[in-house]
Amino acid sequence: xxxxxxxxxxxxxxxxxxxxxxxxxxxxxxxxxxxxxxxxxxxxxxxxxxxxxxxxxxxxxxxxxxxxxxxxxxxxxxxxxxxxxxxxxxxxxxxxxxxxxxxxxxxxxxxxxxxxxxxxxxxxxxxxxxxxxxxxxxxxx
Amino acid sequence: xxxxxxxxxxxxxxxxxxxxxxxxxxxxxxxxxxxxxxxxxxxxxxxxxxxxxxxxxxxxxxxxxxxxxxxxxxxxxxxxxxxxxxxxxxxxxxxxxxxxxxxxxxxxxxxxxxxxxxxxxxxxxxxxxxxxxxxxxxxxxxxxxxxxxxxxxxxxxxxxxxxxxxxxxxxxxxxxxxxxxxxxxxxxxxxxxxxxxxxxxxxxxxxxxxxxxxxxxxxxxxxxxxxxxxxxxxxxxxxxxxxxxxxxxxxxxxxxxxxxxxxxxxxxxxxxxxxxxxxxxxxxxxxxxxxxxxxxxxxxxxxxxxxxxxxxxxxxxxxxxxxxxxxxxxxxxxxxxxxxxxxxxxxxxxxxxxxxxxxxxxxxxxxxxxxxxxx
Numbered sequence: 001x002x003x004x005x006x007x008x009x010x011x012x013x014x015x016x017x018x019x020x021x022x023x024x025x026x027x028x029x030x031x032x033x034x035x036x037x038x039x040x041x042x043x044x045x046x047x048x049x050x051x052x053x054x055x056x057x058x059x060x061x062x063x064x065x066x067x068x069x070x071x072x073x074x075x076x077x078x079x080x081x082x083x084x085x086x087x088x089x090x091x092x093x094x095x096x097x098x099x100x101x102x103x104x105x106x107x108x109x110x111x112x113x114x115x116x117x118x119x120x121x122x123x124x125x126x127x128x129x130x131x132x133x134x135x136x137x138x139x140x141x
Numbered sequence: 142x143x144x145x146x147x148x149x150x151x152x153x154x155x156x157x158x159x160x161x162x163x164x165x166x167x168x169x170x171x172x173x174x175x176x177x178x179x180x181x182x183x184x185x186x187x188x189x190x191x192x193x194x195x196x197x198x199x200x201x202x203x204x205x206x207x208x209x210x211x212x213x214x215x216x217x218x219x220x221x222x223x224x225x226x227x228x229x230x231x232x233x234x235x236x237x238x239x240x241x242x243x244x245x246x247x248x249x250x251x252x253x254x255x256x257x258x259x260x261x262x263x264x265x266x267x268x269x270x271x272x273x274x275x276x277x278x279x280x281x282x283x284x285x286x287x288x289x290x291x292x293x294x295x296x297x298x299x300x301x302x303x304x305x306x307x308x309x310x311x312x313x314x315x316x317x318x319x320x321x322x323x324x325x326x327x328x329x330x331x332x333x334x335x336x337x338x339x340x341x342x343x344x345x346x347x348x349x350x351x352x353x354x355x356x357x358x359x360x361x362x363x364x365x366x367x368x369x370x371x372x373x374x375x376x377x378x379x380x381x382x383x384x385x386x387x388x389x390x391x392x393x394x395x396x397x398x399x400x401x402x403x404x405x406x407x408x409x410x411x412x413x414x415x416x417x418x419x420x421x422x423x424x425x426x427x428x429x430x431x432x433x434x435x436x437x438x439x440x441x442x443x444x445x446x447x448x449x450x451x452x453x454x455x456x457x458x459x460x461x462x463x464x465x466x467x468x469x470x471x472x473x474x475x476x477x478x479x480x481x482x483x484x485x486x487x488x489x490x491x492x493x494x495x496x497x498x499x500x501x502x503x504x505x506x507x508x509x510x511x512x513x514x515x516x
Contacts (some may be wrong), residue, residue: 079272
């Protein structure tokens with residue numbers, strides 16, 4: 001392997017949204033990971049090195065967010081963030097007491113109150129710009 | 142505790158000045174404010190600057206142009222609340238007796254980024270996923286419309302009022318009035334918000350002099366409340382604005398007045414929905430009543446409590462760091478009875494800034510000032 005090949009191999013072809021906050025469970029399911037505080041019971045997403053409610057640093061354990069979540073609100077974006085082709089939809093989704101903001105895989109047939117699950121997906125594309133994470137999909141589809 | 146007064150106010154016309162610099166934008170606003178206050182270089186004990194995108198040390202850079210070196214210079218960043226928070230810090234220092242007089246300047250130059258939505262922090266997870274500021278407010282709008290039965294026309298009515306006010310304000314960046322039909326027919330930015338329901342991108346600067354003494358004018362303006370807070374993380378009712386409710390409650394208590402005493406309000410209408418949410422959060426009306434309050438004319442220029450009489454963020458423009466102090470400049474002018482703006486000269490005016498879309502928070506920041514005409 002020459003120097004250029006080594007340099008290319010060292011650069012991952014994509015970045016990952018919040019590494020450590022989720023893992024892929026098959027192609028159709030993303031497990032979202034939170035921190036449960038053993039001292040005060042608070043659930044924190046993304047996983048935290050200290051509980052923001054009581055500052056506990058040791059008695060913390062990883063716990064998946066309960067799925068499906070529930071859509072609290074969503075909007076179809078027509079003037080996009082740089083590097084993302086419009087239109088796309090963003091949503092607030094509640095997983096128990098934790099509210100996440102993220103992208104809907106599709107907004108067709110989606111209504112506030114619908115159950116959605118997280119599925120692995122690509123959030124941004126393009127050379128050097130690909131971002132992999134999760135998208136919200138209507139449960140049961 | 143000392144009183145604090147706004148003794149001088151200055152502001153440039155907002156617009157797009159891509160060939161300017163932060164310092165060049167700020168200079169005339171500062172000189173106008175200092176002249177208005179009758180202050181000389183030896184009178185200014187400290188310089189506070191609110192700015193977001195201008196790089197390192199804008200307070201020092203501006204102070205150097207004014208000969209205000211060799212004294213405290215404080216740079217404050219809190220997104221759209223930056224210069225409102227800078228004013229809050231100056232007022233605290235004056236009340237505590239640490240300073241007698243301070244120059245507070247807000248300045249921003251967004252034209253260097255071209256157009257489109259704001260360049261947010263790319264490392265923020267929501268931003269990385271494509272969440273824009275219009276999208277955040279669009280979701281609030283969806284929640285408010287669903288919860289209260291308000292309609293798209295109610296959002297458009299905010300833009301019609303504020304763009305109409307901007308058409309009469311020579312310092313406004315957007316001076317074209319719009320009809321409800323034009324607002325609704327303008328292109329969708331984030332459903333349901335249309336282009337004319339979103340603030341534009343531009344440049345501006347505004348400055349005030351704050352002092353423990355009332356200043357030279359015939360109708361001194363006292364700061365009767367100065368309150369700032371960050372938001373909270375968690376699940377919020379998207380059809381309400383709990384951060385503004387909480388900060389407003391403290392501000393009214395501090396000033397010893399209630400919302401019915403206000404004769405002018407400058408609030409953070411970055412998007413049309415925000416004005417409706419903030420009418421309710423500031424107690425100008427009850428929950429779900431904002432569209433009726435707007436329709437009643439009470440918040441028009443000739444109404445009981447004019448809101449955003451200079452066009453607000455929608456029409457005056459929203460150069461982030463400049464906005465908080467620009468609102469205060471307009472409030473001072475209302476209290477002094479500047480000709481041709483309000484039908485009635487108010488005794489109390491409120492300015493309100495929020496700021497910042499950041500993962501988890503309802504808003505990153507909120508600052509409220511109540512200014513009162515001293516007897």
